[in-house]
Amino acid sequence: MLKIKDLHVKIDGKEILKGINLEIKPGEVHAIMGPNGSGKSTLANVLAGREDYEVTKGKVSFGGEDIFEMAPDERAKNGLFLSFQYPVEIPGVSMVNFMKTAVNEHRKHKGLKPFTAGEFLKFMREKKELVQLNSDLANRSVNEGFSGGEKKRAEIFQMAMLEPKLSILDETDSGLDIDALKTVATGVNALKTTENSTIVVTHYQRLLDYIVPDYVHVLYKGRIVKSAGKELALELEEKGYDWIKKENGDS
């Protein structure tokens, strides 16, 4: 599904990712953890195609194709989804219209006929139920005036609508109370199949109680310094990131 080889990335001339290697197979859930500033969000954003980043070295293939040859919208249509850490408010663009446009772009890409208005509304109703989104959010402007929890739930709703092959959840737990966290995790789990994969980017172990990873990777100073099973997350929770820092020669 996704193969990252020796990925180096700079922002404003500063190297943030210094040789990432990672492979994700269909059906797998990978957690990427690490202290602040380790490059977690950079990795998520560079995969989604944000333009401020400069890839200086390395390769990323997604579904067998070079991801850097694809524009952000092409990556999305090929099945990549980024749940934003800070979803953008877009006054004047209704969530319904936004999703209708996006879903129909995806359908066109797959060689399917665009949904009629009626078909689309039915599809949207089903997805809303699946992720337990109350109907109100979909009728408003994209993320405008949404609370932190609403924004994250709206992200998961979009994920449900677009049915991605690979979802990257960038700090989806940040700013959520425990109830909101559970709702979001329930949504993510409801969307899980044996075919699609998930990357959970998080600072804390908490979310991983609800979205259980197959693999946990620790990112530190732009490199993956440790990979193991889900038990690694618990170990990190217990010992904190100082343990990782010490092991890598910092204190």
Add this chain to the structure above:
Amino acid sequence: MTTETKKYSATEDLAGLYTSNIALFESGSPEFMNAARKPAMEEFLRQGIPTRKQENYKYSDLQEIFNRDYHVYPSYVAREMQLNQVFKCDVPELDTNLVLIVNGWYYHQNKELNLPEGVIIDSLSKIASEKPELVEKYYSKLAKTNEDPLAALNTMLAKDGLFIYIPDGVVIEKPIQVINLLHSKEDSFATQRNLFVAGKNSQAKVVFCDHTLTSHHFLSNNLTEVFIEENANFDLYNLQNQHNQSGNLCSVFVSQERSSTSVVNTASLHGGLVRNNLKVELKGEYAEANLFGIALADSDQHIDSFTYVDHMVANCRSNQIFKNVLDEQATGGFTGRIHVQRDAQQTNAFQRNSNVLIHDDARMRTKPQLVIDADDVKCSHGATVGRIDEEALFYLKSRGINDKEARLMLMLAFTHEVIQEIRIDALRERLDDLVEKRFRGEISHCHNCMYHCC
């Protein structure tokens, strides 16, 4: 009816055009209109055609657009063609009281309208002569010739235009649609003078649609005075869609009495040079003014809006949103002046000017001006000039929407904030559609007339 036309070249000749043809200009007009001409001419000479040196015209030099040979029409020129047939507004579901104005003159074959008793929608020239008592007490009371050279020029040359009178308590359900056509065999200068009176507790909506039907250079100096009496509701929508070889000078003066509400919403889609002057005097307490403007400009279009809201008494509310989208070498200006007079306590005045520059070469100049002489008021204003929001753009693209469509969505969202304030459903939908076509680079003509000159 004479068909005489007069020519002028140098800008100074405008005053001369009047002084050497006084009889022609006075012919057919009532005494009070003629009495206003000479003082207006003197005021025009004193102030001159605006240049950037005049504070109120800092962002627009009008010399160039005046510096061309135009024909002027001191008398009505009867059109041989049937404009009612040439022009058919194709806005679906827009059922209106339709009035045509040609080169500033009330079209002689306008159809009779089915109106509530006492309502007058007719030629200003005709009503001013036949019923001067209805017109005289309002004429030139808001458009002060000593404050603005375009008002002076208009008053000096004014012959005709539209007169609307709505008696107290009358509600006109159907919008009054005024099609301002410019149609000529040569480059032309048109002067149009409108006067609208909305009586106590009355309601009406007027839609101006400006069109150019021939590809000549046009300059129009259009002036409208609107009197909104106590508790009346009056909407004025202004759809500016002249071609890019034209200059559109449009002044609207509004006065509002107690508890009245106004909407003035201007959409400028085409036009080489567009200058909109809008002044609202809030004279009675609890009056509310809503001023909106949206302008889309590209190539070397220039669009300048000047607003002046005068809070003269307490407890009034004004709300302004003006937006510009400028592409290529287009230039824009916005000056928004709010004056809260000393006794206008509890004033609530809001103003926002937001601008998006699509191209590096586009330029926008904006100047909000707040003059507050009262101490217990709520006023806010803000102006932004920026590019398209890259974060929002990436967000849309990350969901599978391509760059072009994503940009379009953001631009439509930007403009829709103004368009949604239009309180005529069919017009609002059409304008959204016209704006989308304009952004897509498709022809955004508003009607199926035979001329496609934009």
